[in-house]
Amino acid sequence: MKKKMLYIAPDHYDFYKVILKGFQDFTDHSVVMVLSNGYSYHYKNLGERCLNFFLKLCFHTNIKKIHSQKVILQKINQYPTYDIVYVNRPDMLSTELLALIAQKATFSIAHYWDSFSKIKGQKETMPYFDIHYSFDQNDCTQYGLHFTPNFYFTENHSSKPQYDVLFLGTYDYRFTQIKQIIQQLNHQGKNAKALLFSKDKNIRKKHTSQKISFLDKIIPFPEIVAHSGNTQIILDIHHRNQSGLSFRPFEAMGLKKKLITTNPHIKTYDFYNPNNIFIWTNTTLSVPDSFFTTPYTEIPIAIRQKYTLENWVHSITTIKIFHYDATKNLFYLPRHQSAHRRHQTTLPTG
Incomplete structure (x- = not known):
């Protein structure tokens, strides 16, 4: 079963x-x-819409919820x-x-x-x-x-890249940094582009340029790799106070693309290779031309396999953290002291 x-x-x-x-x-x-x-939930009629407005206003309840x-x-x-x-x-x-x-x-x-x-x-x-x-x-x-780090789920997207460097994401507080990096890369003669999403039409109108475009809707996650396959190098701008890696470094690994990232913590990962990954800091003025002209360095198969979706699923679903209580001959799953339940399994002796 x-x-x-x-x-x-x-x-x-x-x-x-x-x-x-x-x-x-x-x-x-x-x-x-x-x-x-x-x-x-779709309201049955105008009366129900009005009723929900009244309930939210007076009783803090919501028909939709x-x-x-x-x-x-x-x-x-x-x-x-x-x-x-x-x-x-x-x-x-x-x-x-x-x-x-x-x-x-x-x-x-x-x-x-x-x-x-x-x-x-x-x-x-x-x-x-x-x-x-x-x-x-x-x-x-x-x-x-x-x-548990993130993973990649698509490999070797075959296409002739349209861009040298591409950032794909949402408009937020990182915009100033994104704009600065895109501008600096273009000053180097590289075709660098940012594709951003924002619901605010004023923001889209104010910041749209030749090298920064806005999307009408957010690209579904499974389709992002098609856009990442359309660039030679993927650009990753990490969030403040974030030590973990986003999906972009793993996406780059799966597609065998080079990566420019602002996240210095990437140096601690076993797939880090300066031939494939350039770390952009506050003092960076340009990326060495050699980073663009030298070929991608293959990552050892064992390391690539470690970051596949398949391996991620296995590591998530097969972990064993049972503790053994010898006085009661019990294996149990530990919980926090304020746990709401504890599961116990009695094992046969001998």
């Missing part, structure tokens, strides 16, 4: 689809997928228990849902895809889970999380 797995994640640019396919392709689990923010919660509960309750529960962004769930998940899970996993300093409310979800993963090494050290 297949193991039952509950996978809960937000619908952020179809990223969940990549993980879901990984669970389906690389495990033998029967996966129940639940979107923590993806169940929209009630509907979403109901759908999530129905999906979670397909089975009385699950062998494994994996939750991406548990901070998006209510405490009631977190408690329900804890009761249903034989083994539960929380994955924090952004640093605690960037997204508030994540630390408070820790007691509901058996194990916690993060790509941010500082958070792992400070909060006792298990470090």
